[in-house]
Amino acid sequence: MTITALDSAALSRRALFRGGSLLAAGAALSGLPFGRALLAHDVSEAWPNVAAMANRYVSERKVANMFLTFGWGRESHAHTVGGGTLSLARPTPVDEDSLFRIYSMSKPITGMATMILIDEGRLALDQPLHDILPAFRDMQVLVDPEGPLEDTVAAERPITIRQLLTHTAGLGYQIINKGPLLDAYNQAGLVGGRVSRMPIPGFPPVTPAPGLAAFADRLAELPLIHQPATKWSYSCSIDLLGRVIEVASGMAFEAFLRQRIFEPCGMTSTWMQVPQSEAARLTDNYGIIAGNAFPIDPGVNSIFLDPPEVPAGGGGLVSSPRDYDRFLRMLLGYGTIDRVRVMGQEAVRVGTSDLLPATVDTTGSWMEGQGHGAGGRAVGQSFGWGGAAGTLAAVDYGLKLRSTLFTQYMPSEAYPVRDEFLAAMEADMVAMRAKKAA
Structure with missing residues (x-):
């Protein structure tokens, strides 16, 4: 089964970081002298509110696991909080090498792959999409997004790469569409990921x-569903960028990700298809119904052990906390990790900045009052995105902090994990600042 309403519109409504309040709470924390305590791998004592939140969800068996990582600056490893097991039925503990379905946390990876090609001159940020994919030259736009497919007007401007990166191209999404267009997407097999x-x-x-x-x-x-560059609307545009990357690079999309991002970043556990030899590391995914967790994709027999029909850059990856932290560390290093140059510095600076076209109206959307970069939300000095199964990741350049939250349940709004995590992290950072000032 593919992603449908399980990945509902509520998944990304909350800001990944309430930029202003967290920056106020965490000012100058990047230089905080934690001493030898920070060298310990588990740093629950430094993040007591975050640890209490994670332990509560796991101990009450609302989820099988809740595993978080925090890394300061370019330090070579992230520190962990929380835990749990691969499954409510399997006692194997999760760790930084466990495998999680990251769904839309794939989007910033695809966004940065696009920025690599822009940096190399093989794409341009405001280049028309039809230069790469001619079939998109003469697009039509629905008069009513939920109306008949025949009731259209001509697009007033071409779709651009910038618009694809920022969900402003006017494209639909299987998890957003309604009416005849949803039926048409389903009939055409325009799905953004797999569930079970x-x-x-x-x-x-x-x-x-x-x-x-x-x-x-x-x-x-x-x-x-909208005229290009007029509205922010969550879309399949990042999946489409996978095909753009193929044509512009001359490489299969998955091969490009592996050669240009995963291998130089040292990401050895990130795949569209999990090898059978690694199935024992894969968590179970759960559906939450009336507060109860039911397995919908057991790790030992996961759909992610099969090759994907469409390698979905918007929601198709499985990764580990260690791997995703390495991706974030590369971003925090402005394109370098362990002295390896993965991306150009300017490509990272641009990709993690607000790229929304000036003509876009964000009123009433998830992006109202915020910005959007290359596949992720850009708020203040932070950049990141979340996934349909409850995962979350971001870098904050002001705090020099990289953080992730890994768990596995759908839909993610079944529990208020994101809001609780942000509140707990803010409380812990206030305490850290007070300790430093003492």
């Missing part, structure tokens, strides 16, 4: 398009 081998009541099965090229071609045949 098992049928889930209320969600009809959808056969994904046979590959990225077919995904892009079928998408080009359907109308947009």
